[in-house]
Amino acid sequence: MTRLKDGLPKQGWKITRFGPDKSASKNLELIADHDEKKFGLNISFWKKNSGGDKNPPALVVTVVSGCYQVPEGQTVEHY
Template sequence: MSESSGSSGTKVVGTREQDEVNTEIKKVSSELYDLIGVKGTASKTGAGVQSCAGKDREKFYTMFHPWSLVAQTDDELAQAMERLKEELPKHGWKIVKYGQDSSASKNLELTADNDERKFGVHISFWRKNSGGDKNPPSLVVNVISGCYQVPEGQTVEHY
């Protein structure tokens, strides 16, 4: 969800209650977890709120839900990334980027947008010991919503 409308800032995708977007972003994360299809240890992080670029922070917001999944082997996660590349388009997602990042580790990353649902996702695959220190094989996931306006008479709750 990286659309912008020139110098006026981020494109607003609609008006929604924050609680609705919070519930939906967790649902999207759960669906992504199911598509990944690897039995590992998922982090237990909550969703957060941030301002939309160039917009009144009391009226406009985007939500994000970062989480990670630690697995036993690199192979499990390499297969999961391939599965995501194939399966996400069948579920309304458009793959925007798929390939190695510019880090020394050349982590595999996937970025996709779901225009109908107004969510985007970025997933990085960190091979074992690729983080500059010892780390287990993991996927680092960040789901982000489009920019919404709160309903009339409400203000954005920042958390």
């Protein structure tokens, strides 16, 4: 997580939050935005046995993309 915090700004990302989240486990959380590319990123490090379960450590990654206009004559497949 520290390498991400140090490396992402070199790739154009702005770190908007880095530290423990608000969960009982206080998982380490990194939130970053890339204004030029219109992406947002949320990465959480879940420690081993966080929340009382028996899961191994994990990175949970969420990527958010900005809205784009569908080109004329094209359709979007909705899920």
